[in-house]
Amino acid sequence: MTCENAISVDHLRLKFSGEKSFLMKDFSLSIQKNEKVLIVGPSGSGKSTLLQVLSGLIPNSVEVPVTYQSRTLPNAYGYVFQDPDAQFCMPYVDEELAFVLENMQVPHIEMEDYIQYYLHLVGLKLTNAHTKISELSGGMKQRLAIASAMALQPDILFLDEPTAMLDPEGTQRVWDTIKQVSKEQTVVIVEHKIEKVLDYVDRVVFINQKGQIVADDNPQTVWQQHRSQWKEHGIWYPGVWNDYIRSHSFHQFADIDHKDADVLVQLSDFKVYRNKKEQVSVDNMTIAKGDLIAIRGINGSGKSTFLLGLIELLSTAGTCIYNPDSFVDHQPIYQQIGFVFQNPELQFVTDQVYKELEFSLTNIDLTDEEKHDWIDEMLQQIHLKHTQKKHPYELSTGEKKRLSIATAIINRPPLVLLDEPTFGQDARNTFEIMNMIQQLQKLGTAIVMVTHDDAISNQFATQKGYMHQGNLSMRSLKEVTFTNAT
């Protein structure tokens, strides 16, 4: 072989305890020095696990039973993980970088310079490096993670979906940073939002559900020859939204009537308070039956606070009129609407998928038989029929999300609020969620959702809201037309 292998693994077998089948069986992969490799595959195909094996974290740090015939480990590597909140151990930016430098046994007097150097390298312009990490945005946290990885002076960088939890702007900046800093490194990326990565990598390795390599070639070839599989496996390839929109016929929602009879909620001069401080203000907003309102805005601008104010879980001021035909007086508003939080696990209250849906129907006037039918129908719709006896925590990320939405909508509330429902989901699950949302819309349910996704707010919303420093301004989109093929 002419080129030196930076890392490789031969005949890898890996199985998690409690699982029936191997996650990886006789899997071989070698990556050459300076190669930029993208590993793609459906959720649950073991991409992240593979990355941990290649780096040596498995089995050195994470104990998973593995066997292999041979393995080449990197000399020095940097690793960037997915969750910005679960990869730092120190409270301040400088201390976190110092933690790495201490591990590298860098003398104390050189640390300050190194910290400044690495912060500069990833474009983190802080007036003072002694800034709390909790005050950074998700994108900045990930760039700090890159800085920490670079401080290890790695030959190879492992990136495990570094932008899965970021908004589009953060995503862009993180990839720009990676492209800039990693010229001399071997880079192995696991990612399912590949739009920003495709032109950067030399090689794409496509893994299927069974942990087998389906394709291993340059991006163009894989892109052209395996397009149908990208779609099938829920990968965010460029143009995926167009394919989705083309393959479905959508109901026309552009002409929502804001007639009085259809108005569900009317806000004017509405303010939301947290700790007695005004956090959000809305001049005017009308939510009517069949509305799908997309609320955009950067992290921390008050979008979630607004949702909590709208359902009276936070104290508010100003006018907020709920249509008495749709809402009753004797129950708090927050129990009459559907609300989907970002983290589905915080919404589960029972120990079974079926019971979870049953619980949402507790106060609904239905016979047991009818309840069973409703639940059954919902389980069919969200494809969880086969897991109805499982504990909600045992479901996959996407399944958890669908279940949490189902618990919020099964009792058919007039209004459903969703806080970034498609956040961190793969393309397939995102479309399933969009199908659910559109189904609701057809029934006349109003939907208000916080989203970072351009495609959702541009293609599906009837109204757009922009949150800027706690100020929500609304824009109606009656002129919206749908690209509707059939």
Added chain:
Amino acid sequence: MQLNFSYRTTWLHQVNPSVKLSILMIIFIGLIFIHNPNMIVYIGMGTSLLYVFYTGHRWVTIGLLFAPFILIFVTTSVAMVLFGDGETTWFRFGIIHITEESFYRGLHLGLRSIVFGLFGLIFALTTRPVLLFYSLMQQFKLHPKYAYSFMAAIRMLPIIAEEFQVLRQALKIRGINYEKGIKGVYQRIRLYAIPLLAQSIRRAHRIAVAMEAKQFSQSEQGRTYYYPLTYSFYDLLFFVIVSGLLVCSLYLAISFPIFPVVNVR
């Protein structure tokens, strides 16, 4: 919960955390052997001066944090005052029996808990946890494995608090009706503990893996420190001031006693 904890740095902040901790530990143990209420009063006065003027925190913070100790004072002393044994009866009503001895003993216990509280607050308000662990690693050779585990754990606390709030809102929205009595307590524990623990355990595991990925080796040999902490003039100052406080209190307790009792045992 958005309290303003901004403060100015005082000489107490400059004292080496390990030294500070050791001196305070000795005082804590020593206090148990002091049975003269006069001395406790004078120590309390001296400590209050340190607490109020040299922790560098705002008056509001100082006042708010002290408030619970008044409650502790009342509860500790009242039990002893009302029900303790003694020979010189001042007042008796049913099972309530106030004697001179029990009154001073109660007062003594109450004051002692206040002094404990003040020293504890002085330590907590003038020591950053990160520096404490850096100091324990350097002065007391605490294994980095434990030091960094603690620091990482402290970082998780605000995240857990935030999750707790979201969980509370989520349960409200889902319309949980709590059962009455002991069953309700069990129900609450189940509904809160399981999700919070599940999140935290997963996050802890991820952070641990991330730390190892950053080449956190478990040996302390050759490890360098971002905050090199050594002994300084301030450590001596702290020692002198605290010992001076004790000596002065002893002198004042003997020369200018406030209470007629010198031994509450």
